[in-house]
Structures are given as C-alpha cells and as structure tokens.
Amino acid sequence: MSTFLAAERVRGFGTSIFTEMSALAVEHRAVNLGQGFPDFAGPAWIKQAATEAIAADLNQYAPATGLPRLRAAIAATWARNSWRDIDPSSEVTVTSGATEALFGAIMAFVNPSDEVICFEPFYDAYLPDIIMAGGVPRVIRLYPPMPADNERRAATAQWRFDPDELAAAFTPRTRIFLLNTPHNPTGKVFTRTELEQIAALCQQHNVIAVTDEVYDQLVYDGAVHIPLATLPGMWERTLTINSTGKTFSLTGWKIGYVVAAPHLSQALRQAHQWITFATATPLQQAAAVALELAPENGYYAELRAAYLERRDRLDQVLHRAGFTTLPVEGSYFIMADISNTGFASDADFCRWLTRDVGVAAIPPSSFYANQRDVPLLARFCFAKKLETIQAAAERLAGIDRNRLG
C-alpha cells in the first residue's frame, strides 16, 4: 500500500498539547482544569432560541456574510459600547468561530514570506495559521510579573513587553500585527498606553492589525477592555475578531465574527466564501437573540460576577495548595508559578499533576515559539462549576507540601 506524506505546510504540526492532556485526564479520571471551555450549560433562553429557529425551519444556508439580524445585533453591540457606529452590511462578517475568522484574516492578507508579529505566549492556532498562509511568524515576548511584583493587583503586577523589542520586530516585510486582548493564557488586558505603542508602530510601518477579542466580556477588578480599532488612526487598518462562544458559554456553536472597515471586510469575505462560505443558520439566529437580549436582562453583569467568584475560588485553592499565582485581569485562566516544584519542565509537572494528583492543567511552554527561558508556570482554567473547583481543591490539598519547596 502506498503511504502519502502530508503536505509540507502541515507536516510539522504534531498533536496539540490539549489532546495529550485531555487523554491523560480521562485515563486518570482527573478533574480537568486544562481545556479552556465551560463545564456548565449555556443559558436556557439562548438554547431555546436555537430550538425555535430549527423548528421555524431556519435550516438552509445563511448568507455568506451572516444572517442580517445577527450582523445588526453585532453593530448594535458596538454602538452600545460607544466603540463605533458600524454598517452591518459592509463591516460585519459572521464566521465559524473566531478560529475561522483568524485563519480567514491571515489568508486574506498574507502573501508568502510576509511577516506576522504576535506576542508569546500565544493562542495556539496563531502559528499554524501564519504558516499555512506561507507567512513568517515574528514572535516577541510578554514577560511575566517579576516575583517581587507578585502582590495581587499591584499596579506593576502586569505581564509586559519590551517596547524596544516590539519596535525591532517591525520590518519592511511586516504585514499583520496579531493581538489578543484580554489575553489567553496570561489573563492580561492590554492598557491604553500599550495599545497606543502598538498603534503607532502599525501606522508608522503601514501594517494591518488583527485583534482577537474573544474574552472582551471577561474582565475583572476594574480592568477595561479597549478594542485597538477604536484608537485614532486604527479603524482603517484593523480587523476585530470576536466569538459568541466564550461570552455565552456555548463554545460548541462556533459563531464568531469580524468587524472591519469595508475594504478590509471585502478581502476577508473573499477568503471566507471559500473556507466555509456560511455558518450554522439556526445558531446564528440564536446568537442574534443572545446579543439583543443580554444587555437588557442583566446577563453580562451576572456572567462577570460568576466568573469573578470562580476566579477568586480557584486562586484561593491554588494558594492553599502552596502555589503563587499571577494576577488575572481578564479571560478565564490563572497562571500558577511552579518554579518551586522541582520539575524541570512545565509539561512534566502537568503530567505529574494529572496522573498523581488527579488535576489536569496545561503547560504554557506549548504557547511559546522560542523555548529559551520560558517561565515555569501552569495554566488552570476557571470556566468550571464551583463543584469542579471544589473537587480540584480536595485533590490539590493532598499534594505533598515538600514537593513545593
């Protein structure tokens, strides 16, 4: 029998760390705080809207750019946040999750050997997306708060980048700056000053910004999410990506979207029409209902309060188990310092934690392109029921404290 090598563009990809850790979690019946999705149900009123849409026979292809009602609801969301008045017909495109939006944006603008800048640690799809488009990733580092900064919520306790490294990453070949805020896995929310530095460089080098803002509703302790597109001079060059999956705890629906000026949306749509063309019609209808009703029925405030409680509970649990945690201003992840555990790598630590303690976490080194001086951390997800966090607490309480130096 012939064997067929995979195409070069995918040959180096390997298996994602999530696959390995999830399999290990199942094998050892571990409490899974690894993968980043809720283990609780999405709102009944949104699920009801989807059921009704199916019953009403909204079951054929949607328009490629998305259901008009959903695009209007997205535009209304931008207007309500005072971000911008946008035209739903030419400036909003519905995609199959943020995942497709990211791929489509990169495919739409990156020519072979064009460079795309992003921060590390990064969301794991970014590098494969750039590579599949024939682009070249230029990765700059976000540095964790120094141990001395570890006092929670101290003004300086921020992941940060080196402005000189940022400036040096821009070259004549730079096509896209890819930004994620609120940031997975660090929980960082980029400040206006940081966004201004990025915006200035994008304008100076005539670079397109693609921003991944899927955690925009999950911000805590007064942190404010600022879309890069709202900064002066950025609307014309920014594609803003979002997803209803995280906001409405319905990640399996994969309803994402891109907001961008007409000239950018047009190119994105050229790619989108040949990637998926359109995405699930009844779920788009229900996503429209979700965006329409959420501001009126108190959903966003409840969501944030529930996540704040989960964050604080998990943080307490990790502290009690002997870990120092890094501050979380946004997203639904906590990074714990594991440098005192005696493990040489975060992957070995996470395997041990899953197998011997029964709690699964994700080793963030898989989110770095450059493995030199990667900080020793573990990522825990708090998009979990309080009972799940409690079950993890009971297991973590059994950790041999000697193990944690």
Ligand SMILES: Cc1ncc(COP(=O)(O)O)c(C=O)c1O
């Ligand atoms: C930063 C980031 N971007 C994008 C996605 C994917 O979003 P979607 O499920 O809408 O494709 C995720 C999911 O974990 C994420 O964390």
